[in-house]
Amino acid sequence: MSEDILKINNLFVNYKTRQGDVKAVNNLSFTLEKGDKFGLVGESGSGKTTLANAILRMIKPPGYIPSGDIFLDGTDVLNLSDSDLRKFRSTSVAIVPQAAMNALNPVRRVGQQMNDAFRDHGVKLSKSDLNYRLGELMETVGLRSDVPNLFPHELSGGMKQRVSIAMAVSLNPTLIIADEPTSALDVVVQRQVIDTLDQVKEKYGATILLVGHDMGLMAQFSNRLGIMYAGELVEVGSSDKIFSKPNHPYTEILISSLPDTKTKRKLVGIPGLPPTLLDPPTGCKFHPRCPKVFDPCSDLIPDKEIIDNKSFFSCHLASKNRAKVK
């Protein structure tokens, strides 16, 4: 039996605006198992970064969490006291941010910044121990051992991203959230950064939640996938299954619209625009753009169709197909 590391139950995250609440994450539940490499995919505005921030409890006003539970390794994240929360971040969950160039302090050397995190979490290291630990971390992420003595501006984009990975793993967290860590990088460097994440996962046994919109990258990296649309998870399952046989029409178009280098064909995108979450469509939120839309889609919210305890999707087609079989 593998154990559940992260459990999210019926989570809502709203942003207050003058026109009313924007439901960025809407009644979302899923679990991550220890050692999972979970890919969270969605368009911009689908709420994937909001979800990632909620796990770290980094939702700032005007955002708030009206209801829901987040359990990480048994800890009730949403009810942590401020001082416990401070300890919880970095030791239980760490983030590799999208823009590593903005995440590093420009006036402190890399090593000093990393030591700040150690000290803040009560890890006092002598100079030689610190050097040893930093050296080890740099080796894991494939950087030269002199990098801790450098300032962020002396590093390239890929190196900075690897420094932030090293920072994320420095306190050995259970869960690492990587929020589009490679979207600013070239393909070759992207490949190297993803390899680094893999390596770190192997070495420290962490669970990884990779947030992004590049399905190609997800196919290469993750073992499980979650597809987000308009604040909801519309499909969750193993990457192999989702890519070979997607159940939700949105997943299906998302995969078929990917250009590849095998066959030249007409490129078909997803028609229409993502819905505004201030006033989302009734029924299934994807129905205005869905090519397979039929009667109940515009009125009824589809139920979750459970495939097994790790996979589900939400679409009316499921019940239609069942009716056909009968």
Next chain:
Amino acid sequence: MTDKSSVLLELSNVAKVFTTSGIFDKSELRAVDTISLKIEDSKPKITALAGESGSGKTTLGKLILGLLSPTEGEIFYRSKSLYDLNSSEKKQYRQDVQAIFQDPFSVYNPFYKVDHLFEAPIKKFKITKNKDEARQLIEDSIETVGLRVSETLGRYPHQLSGGQRQRIMVARALMVKPKIIVADEPVSMVDASLRATILEALRTIHEKENISMIYITHDLNTAYQIAEDIKIMYHGEVVEEGGVDDVINNPKHPYTQLLINCIPKPNPKEKWIEKKKLQELISNLDKPIIE
């Protein structure tokens, strides 16, 4: 041999050198290192320029657009050097060579409605005779890129999504009836679900209006889908060029091989090459990759 008159734009041994001078040191960066290229009038093509950031592909795009002037070599427009064009020829060149940029957010002036973006070139190039004709032309080009007129005209840029804005840029470039469009990473800042739509719009106008295109990208997947020819740039040089099928299925230069092997294939069953092989490919390069 190609007939000289059919060559629309020609770059002959063009180089662009950026110098940074400090108090004590002076350094040179050859962003574009002696490249020649021809765009013919009779055979419109989509040519992809691919490479990593810093390889000089955007600089080359700007040279073609006339936004930068070359340090070495010369650029010819209808076999006349860009330096020798008189004002009406210069205007014609500006009309014939249009740009679509990467960032659909910063190209707009937030104080003007999108209409302004279409009306300005019509006035400048005197494309239409009267207002009704102008309106018709604007509406036609908006529809060509798959947008609805009622949802675009009369709005301010902030009321439109990134995908809509980028398609409006395509519509604007198309409207002035250019001969060449330089599209610099037109889809890299747009969502995956909208990329296909924009690329398809580019392909349609290339086929319908016989416009040549320079498609600048770092994404070989999209380059393969829409381009006929491809040039791989590396440290300012074109290291490999040819038809996309040849180059992508049978890459010769080690850098091209590296690039192709690093494309994340959208299929979990086709994994990337092993790390060892990747290291081997990287060590085959004579110049380091820009990390």
